Amino acid sequence: EDLWEKIARGIGQAKLVVCLLSQDYFNSKSCRKEASFAIKRKKPIVPIYFGEPGDCDWLDIHIADRKYIRFKSNKSELDDAKVQEMLRTIEATIKEAQEQSSHPQQIEQHSVPAQPRKEIEKIQSTTVDVKKTPQEWTRNDIQKWFYSCNVPDTLLKLFDFQSFAEMNQYASKLQANPKNEFLKYGQRYAKAHAGDELEEYIFDRFKNALLELPVNRPDTMKLSTPSSKPSSSNSSTCTIS
Incomplete structure (x- = not known):
């Protein structure tokens, strides 16, 4: 053999x-x-x-x-x-x-074709703990930050940030060549989601969330939260005051 x-x-x-x-x-x-x-x-x-x-x-x-x-x-x-x-x-x-x-038969009879969804439901809370500095953020805090900026989970899963330092590091890379990063992750998004196209405005939300990361002043940090009203042209920006 x-x-x-x-x-x-x-x-x-x-x-x-x-x-x-x-x-x-x-x-x-x-x-x-x-x-x-x-x-x-x-x-x-x-x-x-x-x-x-x-x-x-x-x-x-x-x-x-x-x-x-x-x-x-x-x-x-x-x-x-x-x-x-x-x-x-x-x-x-x-x-x-x-x-x-x-x-096998039961699964076939009761299976329902998956409907494509551009955005996954947000977790219930999208407020980052203001008592923490960004350097203390956990993976859950990072997710909340992106959710507060209306970034869908379907895009976040391609990155899997574990710390604020990783976010900062990729933010520098993204700022240097945003078009190249959009094209690269657009291809990965399509492969992960049965050919669905990554909309540029969705990637812009992700980019804005990274490029406007809060500084080390948690007591003065305010996060924008998703509005129930139709989005305006500036709604994809996370604001910090």
Whole structure:
């Protein structure tokens, strides 16, 4: 029995396939064979990204709708929170696959075609804790900041900011070449959302939220909140006084 036969048997017996994605993975013909075999056998796949490996058309088309985990780098010491998130994702994916295989007809009869939505509902509270400095913001605080600026979750998921420092760092990159960033993330948005186009005015809200980040004065920070009235031309701007 050669190596490929062992790999094929292992994938065939697996409940789930975890793909550790890097640029080396995308360039590997062997990895492509393994992934293609798993896709052909309809195996659930959990993509794990290391850093920013870029786009990979031959694989992205198959995993665009999958829940993925992204580690900031491939260092030996991985973030514990991300590791736990990865384990929960693997368990949930296996459970979902088992339920689908147990009730295939029921799922088919009761499934409702997903309707495209340009914006996801905002979380109930969009007010950042003014007692915190931006440097103390948690991931939840960061989300609230973007929600207060009317930035939809569908766009935020492409970035996954963990800290104020990461936001500041990307803000500098965005300010240097906003058009290039819009084109790059427009392509990623389309792949993640079945070809939906990223509207430029939505990206402008995201850009304004980053370029107008609050300074280290939480007691004087005021966030604009979404209005129930139709948006004006300036409604995408987050104001700070």
